[in-house]
Amino acid sequence: MNNQFKEQFGRYFLAGEFEEIYEKTAKSFQNLVSFEQFRQLSLDYNSNVSSYTCIVSNTFQGLDRHIWVDETYSKAVVIAYDRQDIIQAIYLKPFATYPNSDQIWTKNTYNMPINDEWYVFWGGTNEFINYHYPYEQQRYAYDLVKMVNNETYKNSTQQNENYYAFGDEVVAPADGVVVEVIDGISDNVPGEMDEENLAGNYCIIAHEHNEFSMIAHFKKDSICVKTGDKVKAGQLLGLCGNSGNSSEAHIHFQVMDHQDFLQAKSLRIKFHGGTEPIQGDFVKPSSASKPQ
Template identity: 55%
Template sequence: MPVSSIIPEKFGEIFRSGQFEDIYRITSDDFQQLVSLSEFVDLSASFNEGVEHYDLEFKNAFLNFDNYVWIDDQREKAINVIFDKDHQIQGLFLKPYIKYRDSDNILTQNKYMMPVKGEWFIFWGGTNEFMNYHYVYENQRYAYDLVKVKDGLSYQDTPTDNENYYAFGGEIVAPANGKVVMVVDGMTDNIPGEMDPDHPAGNYVMIEHANEEYSLLAHLKKDSITVKVGDDVKEGQCIGTCGNSGNSSEPHLHFHIMDSDDLEKGKSIRIQFRDGYEPIQGDTVFNK
């Protein structure tokens, strides 16, 4: 049957059968500007070599898109496809399937709350790179990026002003009891779409918790931080507000737990949450 008439869950089967031209026809114009038909056919045929079948590993709703990942029978290759609501393919990635199982099995000794007040959306989070782009970087592997969303969008009106983003100015709180060990403030919030790679975390607060675990709360709003180095903080205490500073393209909170106060050399630790639920990309979290 024509690919345009199938449900997205059947993509793995269609791809394995070699119907690459049909698949290409339902990719977006932007995708076709990046990859020609002949390139797509050659890459896909090569990727299929040695594969008997693909299994749907997971799917989730991601703003106004549906995100699917298929894994081959040897669990060595992954196909990530992003469909819009009309089942047009907006993104398609063929990559090795990488899992860091040793670190996946190590959890924080402490239990934490998600360090926000109100309702927030998990933009990046999970234990593979398709749900969480941080996953391939040891120092950020189990990080979360959170935004606020209404009607499938993280902003109202135009996306060029920070004030139009629902997350901008949102209350950020301590994820557990601890002592503030590092504060950086005073950096200007970026114009949305622009980034500051020279200062990756932007304005941030680092808190030392029990068992030598450290939380990082990054990309905070300029001059919003309400704590200083040496302060003892309680779980749920406000430490600042969400901004768009540092290596950030839109207002959001970056949060992770690590085993050191060294941002570059510390290792990210998979988080145990106080409520027993580990959110992933596409989930909504809420704290009063």
């Protein structure tokens, strides 16, 4: 496949070049969707669309993924290529946005709660790069993992200890006071989820301007702060784990307007340096996050 096709996919799709597109799809895709089904779905989807623009291009879970949206930002076409440029997936889905809350940034400036380089697995202002986005309580949350050679683990996926993130340090994203700590919940077997304890082991910190940061899924018995402790940006809170509604070791980080994360509204995070990390980015600690 030439780069022109990938770069101009939106034009091909809108022009009705469905046969050429379908020929580039994987057999597994073709087994799920016949050409006639694909053609009819695509024709219907293109109704009232005058153009598509690619707004995101990244590598996610080993696939080269492009997100195209129409001129009104109401329809999305997501296409994923493997390393041989075979199309493994095409998604046609409404592109939901929340422009009002997208404009509400934190008053405080934060750091990612990390001491070295991590990878943004979920993060951004649409549901295709941030699965939290449709949900008001966690709309601007980040999920961070450790990535080495495009993998989050070494050897087997069956042990938590094989995941690069597991047991790594998690630090305070800003100065504040610890207002809630839950610890003692067992780490999951990778691939299994504890839906009764959504956040697993977690820590909530109160900051100025009535903002609250939440870091979740700590390793069991690793949180080293307690309710009432004053913490400084960059101070150790505990170790990354795989507790709660988590399938593998990662950090869940969000800032919200209320201590109760089930009732709160997630706030878009203003980071030191003016960065706006999204899915596919590698992030490093800001110099501002290092304890003085």
